[in-house]
Amino acid sequence: MQMPADERPGTLLRRISDYASRADPYPLYAELREHKIARQDDGSYLVGTYHEIVALLHDPRISSDLRLRTEPPEREPGADDLPPSFIGLDDPEHERLRRVANRPFGPPHTPGMIDALQDDIAAIAHDLITPLTGRDRIDLVEDFAFPLPVTVICRLLGVPDRDIPQIHAWTTDIIASLDFDPGDQPELRRRTAFTARDAMAGYLADLAAQRRGRPTGDMLSAFVNDPGDDRPYTEPELKSTALLLLIAGHETTVNLITNGMLTLLRNPDALALLRERPDLMPAAVEEVLRYEPPVHLLPQRTPLTDIDVAGVTVPRGAPLILALASGNRDPLRFTDPDRFDITRADNQHLGFGSGVHNCFGAPLARVETRIALTQLLARLDAPRLAEPPPYRRSPILRGPRHLFLVQEAGG
Template sequence: MTQRTDSRPKTQGAPLPQPFGEAFTRDPHAVYRRLREEGRVHHVALPDGSPVWLVIHEADVREGLADPRLSVNKRHSTTGYTGFCLPSALDRNLLNIDPDDHRRLRRLVSYGFTPRRVGQLRDSVQGIVDDLVTSLAQEMDARGEADAVAGFAKPLPLRVIGSLLAVPDADQDRFSGWVTGMLAPRGREELVDAIGRIHCFLIDLVAARRAAPGDDLLSDLIAARDEEDRLTEDELVSLAFLILLAGSENVQHVIANGLLTLLTHPEQLAELRERPALFPAAVEELLRHAQPIQTTIRRFATEPVELGGVLIPAGDTVLLCLASAHRDPARYPDPERFDIHRADTAHLALGQGMHYCLGAPLARLQITLALRTLLDRFPGLRTARPAGQLPWTTTFRFHALRELPLTTAP
C-alpha cells in the first residue's frame, strides 16, 4: 500500500521542477524513467510555467482515466494549464464535455465509426493507400528517396477523414498545415492565426454542406442539428473539428513512428513479412511502444483526488502520461523492448472508458493497411538516413517524426 503524501510543495513559493527541457527533447523516455524511480505523481511546471500534476505509473494513469472526479470540463479549473484557448464553436467537442452531453454527442456520431461501418470503408481506404504508395514509388525512382511523412503518413488519414466529411481535396493540405501551426506553433502569433483559420474553414464547410447535403457524415450531423434539434451550432462545428483533428493527426504519427520502429527491428520485420497473421498483434505493440501522444487531454479535479499516494487539490490540472505508462516495468516486462510477440497487448493509446477513441476501428484499419502495403510493395525498404539523425517534434503533448526519408537503393 502506497503512503499518501501531502500535495503541497515542501517549500512555500519554491519553483516547481520543469522536466520538459533539453534532456526531455533529446530523449523523453529517459526522463520518464527517472521520474518513475523518484515517485508516482509529480507536481511540475510546463514550459510556460503552468503548474500541473503529472501521473506517470501505468496503474495510476489507468485509474485516473476511469475516475469521474477528473473532469475534462474547463469550468472546474482554478489554476494551472487548461489547454488551447479555442472559440466556442471549436471548444464544444467531446474532449471538453462530461456526461450527460458527452453521451448524447457520442451517440450521434458513433454510428459512423462502428466496426461494421469501418469494414465497409476497407476498399476505399486501401485505394487511398495504393495511390499514395504509387506516388512514393515514383518519387523514389526519380530522386532515390522519398519522405514517408509528407508523402504518405500525413496525407493518408487526411484523405480518409476528408472523404467521410466530404472535405474538398484542395482544402485538406491547408487544414493539415493549420493543425501543425496549432499543435506545434513557432510562436503565439502562428497559434492564434492557425486557430482562427481552422474556425473560419469549418464554419464555411458546414455552410456549404448545409446548402448542398451529400452522402457523408457531416451532412448527417447537420441533419441532426437542423431537423431534430439535438445539436447546437457550436456542437456541430466542434464535432467536425474533433473528427478532422483527432482522425488525421494521431494516425499519421503512429504510422510514421511505427514504420521507423519496424525498420529498426529487422528480425521482427522479416518475421512479420513472412507471417502476416502477426499484424494485429504488431499493430497493438506499435500503439504501445511507438505511440506519439505523450499525455492525455488535461483533466481537472472536481474535488480532492488521491492518485499514487498523492492528494491532488480540487481545481488543479492533471496530466495522465501515456508515454510513461506504456514503458512502466511494473506493468510490462522489459518495457523498452519492441516485441510483436508480447503476451500483454493491452495499452491505453486509444484511451479508456467514456473517452475511449471513437475512431479506434478506423485508426487500426489505416495503420494496418498502410504498413502492410508499404512492406509488400518495397521488399528492400530502409531509411535513407541513420535513425539517430531523423528530426522529431517533441513536446509534453506528443513525440513525432517530422521527416522519414525512405529508399530501396542498395
C-alpha cells in the same frame, strides 16, 4: 543528498517538454515512475505509472473540462467563442455530443462503416506508394504518412481533396501550439494557432451549412440532417466537433504510421518475423501503440475534489497530466516493457487512452495503420533509414516531422 536543480522531480515536465528530449523521453519516464506521481514547479501533477493512470481515467471525480481548474486557461482576445469539443467535456454533454458524432461513424447506427472503408484506404495507399517505388530517397511523412489519413478523414467529413493543402497548413499551426515549452515567441505561436483554428472552424461550418436539407452522405451532412433522437448540434458545437474530428482524425494516425515504420526498421528481427508472418500485423500495430504511441501526454484532466494518488494529495482544481507513454513502459504492468515484441500477449496498452474518453477514431486508426504498414513492407525495396529523424515540437503528439528513407537503387 539534495538532487541537482535539473534533476528534481518537480522539473520532469519541463525536461520532458524540452525539445532535446523529444527523440528519447523514455529515461525521463522511467524517472517519473520511481515517484509514480510528481508535483511540478508550475503546480501541476504528473502521473507516470500504469495502474494509477488507468484508475484516474475511470474515476468520476476527474473532469476533462479545463474550465473547472482553479486557474482556467486564458482565451485569446478576439478569438471565436467556441465551446470545448466533447473530449473536453464531462457527461452528460460529452455523451450527447459524442453520440451524435458516432451516429454516421460506427455502431449501432452504421456498424459496417470502418470495414466498408478498407478497400478505399487500400486504394489510396496504393496510389501514394506507386510513385515512391522507383525513388532512391523518400520522406515517409510528407509522401505517405500524412496524405493517407488526411485524405481518408477529409473524404469521411466531406472536405474536397483540393482543400487538403489548406487543411494541412491550418493543422500545422494548431499542433505547433501544443507545446509546454514552445521556445521562441510563444505568444505568436498561440495567436497563430487561434487564428488557424477559427479559420478552419468557419470553413467546416460553411461546408455543413451548404448540405443542410441536401444530404450528401458524409459526416458533416449527417451532423446537420440526422442527429437521431438527440438534440442537434448548435453551430458552435458543430464547429468544435468538426475541428476535433478533422485534426485528431489524421494527426495521431500520421504519428502512428511513422512511428510504426521507424520502429520496425530499428527492430530488424521483428520486421523479418512480420514479413514471414503477415498475420501478425494487427498485433504489431497494438505493440506500436504501446511501445511508441502517437499520444504521449494527456494534459486535460482536473480533480473535482481533493484526491489521493499513490499517497499524494492532489487538490481540487489542480492540473493533472497523465503520461500515457510512461504507463505503457511500466514494468509493473508489462513484462520486459522496453522490448518491442509483436507477439506480446495481454497488451492492454494506453495508446488510445481508456474509459469514457477512449479515442473516438481508434477503429479507423487501427485499420489505416495496418493497411499502410502492410503495403509499405510489401512494396518498398529494402528501405532503410537515411538519417535520425527530426521530431515535431509537440511533446503531447509525438512523432517525426520527417522520416527520410533510402531504397536500393533501381527498386
